[in-house]
Amino acid sequence: MRYVLSKIGLLLLTAWAAITVNFLLPRMMPGSPADAAIAKLSRNGTVSPATRAAIEAQLGVPGGSLWHQYVSYLDSIRRFDFGLSYTFFPQPVSELVTKALPYTVILVGTVTVLAFVLGTLIGIGAAWKRGTWMDSLPTLSGSFLSAFPYFWTGLLLLFFLGYQLRWFPTSGAYGARTLPGWNGAFVSDVLAHAVLPALTILITSLGGWILGMRNTMINTLGEDYVTFAEANGLRSRTVAIRYAARNAILPNLTGFGLALGGVVGGSLLVEQVFHYPGVGYLLYNAVVNQDYPLMQALFLMITISVLAANFVVDVLYGFLDPRTRR
Amino acid sequence: MNPTPAPAPASTAAVPDHAPSGPAPLWRTAVRGLATIWAVPKARLGLVILAVFLLTALFAPLLAPYGATDNSFGRNEAASAAHWLGTTAAGEDVLSQVIFGSRISVVVGFVAGALATAVAVLVGLSWGYARGFLADVANFVVNLFLVIPSLPLMIVIATYLQNSGLAMISIVIAITGWAWGARVLRSQTQSLRSRDFVTAAQFSGEGSWRIVFREILPNMTSLITGSYFGAATAAILAESGLSFLGIGDTSVVSWGSMLFWAQNSNALLTGQWLLLLAPGLCIALLATSLTLINFGVDGLSNPRLREGKGR
Numbered sequence: 126m127r128y129v130l131s132k133i134g135l136l137l138l139t140a141w142a143a144i145t146v147n148f149l150l151p152r153m154m155p156g157s158p159a160d161a162a163i164a165k166l167s168r169n170g171t172v173s174p175a176t177r178a179a180i181e182a183q184l185g186v187p188g189g190s191l192w193h194q195y196v197s198y199l200d201s202i203r204r205f206d207f208g209l210s211y212t213f214f215p216q217p218v219s220e221l222v223t224k225a226l227p228y229t230v231i232l233v234g235t236v237t238v239l240a241f242v243l244g245t246l247i248g249i250g251a252a253w254k255r256g257t258w259m260d261s262l263p264t265l266s267g268s269f270l271s272a273f274p275y276f277w278t279g280l281l282l283l284f285f286l287g288y289q290l291r292w293f294p295t296s297g298a299y300g301a302r303t304l305p306g307w308n309g310a311f312v313s314d315v316l317a318h319a320v321l322p323a324l325t326i327l328i329t330s331l332g333g334w335i336l337g338m339r340n341t342m343i344n345t346l347g348e349d350y351v352t353f354a355e356a357n358g359l360r361s362r363t364v365a366i367r368y369a370a371r372n373a374i375l376p377n378l379t380g381f382g383l384a385l386g387g388v389v390g391g392s393l394l395v396e397q398v399f400h401y402p403g404v405g406y407l408l409y410n411a412v413v414n415q416d417y418p419l420m421q422a423l424f425l426m427i428t429i430s431v432l433a434a435n436f437v438v439d440v441l442y443g444f445l446d447p448r449t450r451r
Numbered sequence: 452m453n454p455t456p457a458p459a460p461a462s463t464a465a466v467p468d469h470a471p472s473g474p475a476p477l478w479r480t481a482v483r484g485l486a487t488i489w490a491v492p493k494a495r496l497g498l499v500i501l502a503v504f505l506l507t508a509l510f511a512p513l514l515a516p517y518g519a520t521d522n523s524f525g526r527n528e529a530a531s532a533a534h535w536l537g538t539t540a541a542g543e544d545v546l547s548q549v550i551f552g553s554r555i556s557v558v559v560g561f562v563a564g565a566l567a568t569a570v571a572v573l574v575g576l577s578w579g580y581a582r583g584f585l586a587d588v589a590n591f592v593v594n595l596f597l598v599i600p601s602l603p604l605m606i607v608i609a610t611y612l613q614n615s616g617l618a619m620i621s622i623v624i625a626i627t628g629w630a631w632g633a634r635v636l637r638s639q640t641q642s643l644r645s646r647d648f649v650t651a652a653q654f655s656g657e658g659s660w661r662i663v664f665r666e667i668l669p670n671m672t673s674l675i676t677g678s679y680f681g682a683a684t685a686a687i688l689a690e691s692g693l694s695f696l697g698i699g700d701t702s703v704v705s706w707g708s709m710l711f712w713a714q715n716s717n718a719l720l721t722g723q724w725l726l727l728l729a730p731g732l733c734i735a736l737l738a739t740s741l742t743l744i745n746f747g748v749d750g751l752s753n754p755r756l757r758e759g760k761g762r
Contacts, residue, residue: 142595154611265493268746272738274688276695277731280710284719284727383597383631390602394692398714408603409696412610424607428599435598 128443136436143428147421148198152191207422212414218422221407226426228298229403232319233392236326240388241381243327244334248377249370251335252342253361263335271332275391279325279398287321294318296400322392322399330388337380342373375446382435389431484676487747494747500740504733507550508557517544519551519704527721536725539709540716548704549729555705556737559621559690564683566625571632571678572668578633579640580663593637596630601685602692609698620699624686632678639674643667677748684741691734706730 201207207218247267251260287295294300294317303314345351346369354368355361393405400406404423411419488494507514517524521543528538536545578589604627612619643649644667652662668675693699694707697715701708709730713719718726 138591139595139598142591143599146595146599150607151611154608261493268742269735269739272684272688272735272742274691274695274707274731274734276692277710277727277734280714280719280727280731284724288719289722386598386600387602389600390692393602393606394695397696408606412606412696412698415610415613420607420610424603427603431600432598 129440132436132439132443135439136432139432140429143432144199144202144425145195147425147428148195151417151421152194202425207425208418210411210416210419212410212416212419218419221419222404222422222426225402225404225407226430228401229389229392229396229405230430232322232401232403233326233389236323237330237385237388240327240330241334244331245338245374245377247331248335248338249342249365249373251339252346252373253365253369255343255346260339264339267332267335269332270328271330271336273329274394275325275329276394276398278329279322279395282321282325282328283398293321295321298402318401322395322401325395325398326388326392329391330384333384333387334377337384338373338377341376342369345369345373348372375442378438378442378445382438385434385438386431389427393427480672484672488744489747491747493743494745497740497743497746500736501744504553504557504737504740508553511551511554515544515547515550517547519543519548520702521547527718527723529723530725536729537723539712539726540718540721541712545709545726545729548709549706549733551704552706552709552730553733553737555617555694555703556687556690556734559617559624560683560687560737560741563621563624563628563686563690564679566621567629567682567686568632568675568679570625570629571636571682572675574629575633575636576640576663576668576671579637580644580659580667593630593633596627597634599627601627602689605689605693606696606698609693615699617700617703620690620693621686624689628682628685628689632682635678636671636674639671640667643670673748677745680741680745680748684738687734687738687741706734 205219207222209215210218210221213221244267247263251263254260283295286292298318299305299311299314300318303311305311348369351364351369354364359368392403393408395401396403396405397409404427408420408423408427410416411423485498489498522539522541524534524538524542524544526538526542527540528534530537534544534546536549538544539548574589574593578586578593581589605623608623608626609615609620612623615623640663649662649666652666657666690705691707691710694701694703694705695711695714697708697711699708701711707730710727713723713726713730
């Protein structure tokens with residue numbers, strides 16, 4: 126329990142740091158969001174000081190000291206108030222984010238767990254058969270696949286499976302002709318639209334898990350208890366799974382939390398390729414339109430989500446490995 | 452600061468007089484290191500691929516049949532004898548763009564990789580050597596940088612620095628990409644910290660700064676090389692991702708921006724698969740070559756990862 130409490134403390138501290146980074150980032154940069162908006166406006170004519178003041182007030186550019194700004198910023202975060210989006214004016218940013226978040230969380234979450242399980246199994250096999258083709262084939266193709274840019278894998282799948290073969294829908298999360306609702310037609314439509322983005326993330330992230338598991342497994346295979354188990358004449362499958370893999374999976378699980386950030390980053394690009402209406406596509410729209418409030422809120426939400434996932438992995442790790450609980 | 456060469460390891464102290472002088476040792480160490488990497492088949496493949504890309508980047512103007520931004524050709528042409536990979540929607544030669552694009556990826560990879568590694572070495576080593584409160588603070592900061600997803604962070608910073616050039620993009624990539632290396636180097640420093648040679652240096656009155664960077668650092672050459680190639684790989688992928696989103700200068704011809712224009716000009720509909728395939732394949736190959744080289748570098752620091760010793 127103390128372990129979980131200390132992890133909760135760390136989660137809160139890290140979340141606070143992330144929120145503060147999010148607060149400081151725009152203030153450390155040259156220019157301000159309001160300046161950018163005014164610059165856009167001034168292309169169509171001169172901007173009066175009154176208009177300027179109105180825009181600054183509207184875009185949430187608060188006056189006062191940095192400390193004062195910080196306090197009111199924290200307060201608005203607490204109320205889940207991120208201001209209004211420029212692009213989808215006058216929709217509140219929080220509404221846009223909550224609409225997009227489930228798509229990304231479900232897509233990335235499912236695929237990441239799948240890739241982790243699959244990659245770990247292949248990694249175990251590769252390490253056990255070290256030096257044979259069963260090792261070199263997955264490690265070589267794994268290092269090649271993990272070097273694929275996510276968006277490129279996405280573009281290729283989109284082109285060949287989507288446009289050329291027409292096996293899967295090419296854009297969006299559901300078709301224009303299906304109405305959202307809990308019925309078979311809609312659910313199967315959503316699943317069909319998710320296949321290509323999911324396949325992209327799976328293919329590209331699989332290599333990393335294979336390599337990670339293979340390397341920790343090889344280190345474990347050198348341990349004395351594995352040699353001892355072999356000397357006892359245990360079946361090689363028992364040694365591989367019950368002795369080596371069981372211990373090798375722990376360090377790989379730590380990697381899971383850290384690699385998640387990379388997968389999330391990659392999935393943002395994938396969403397842009399498939400116009401999948403998740404956080405990544407929204408972030409892309411925010412960037413293109415210089416929609417700073419939306420961009421900031423999305424960055425914060427992505428970071429907090431990754432922090433939360435890391436927290437879950439940490440707690441899980443504590444239960445799997447009693448040594449960390451001391 | 453101090454022109455004397457790095458202190459020789461204890462074992463060579465007994466060997467008389469053929470210690471070479473001048474810049475030769477560094478050069479010779481590099482060659483020997485390269486030979487060690489070359490001995491690993493996977494790493495050899497990586498070195499060959501990397502060499503091809505380096506030469507392409509270096510001799511791009513000689514190799515490319517046309518200029519990278521020469522748009523005097525037909526639009527959306529399929530592959531032909533004149534244009535091996537076809538032409539873009541703006542009427543540029545795809546092959547020439549791929550060849551010139553190698554320069555951006557190679558330069559960003561090496562520069563941003565070097566910057567990130569420099570920060571990682573500085574933070575990782577002093578963090579691993581320090582104890583107490585400062586180490587805790589460093590621990591928190593590095594972990595923060597590790598968990599904040601780097602691509603969104605890069606996107607946000609780069610968007611604020613509107614139309615930032617290549618140098619700025621490299622710096623942004625380095626700022627967001629040093630934490631992993633720092634963590635790896637820190638744990639190695641921690642394990643070296645309690646070795647006898649460090650204790651000996653402490654007793655002989657050397658300062659912490661000197662112990663960290665003159666005594667401990669040389670022992671971690673392979674680890675630093677490894678984290679350099681890792682950082683360079685990440686930088687290449689990050690740059691291509693940012694260019695693909697159209698962040699940074701989209702008029703610069705890079706592999707990422709080629710794909711950005713390809714998607715925005717509906718190359719998917721015109722069926723120009725070569726335009727989609729070539730730039731991404733180059734990114735993947737270049738990144739793979741660095742990963743493959745790291746198999747050889749891994750072997751330097753961890754004999755268990757050396758090849759050819761199956762159970």
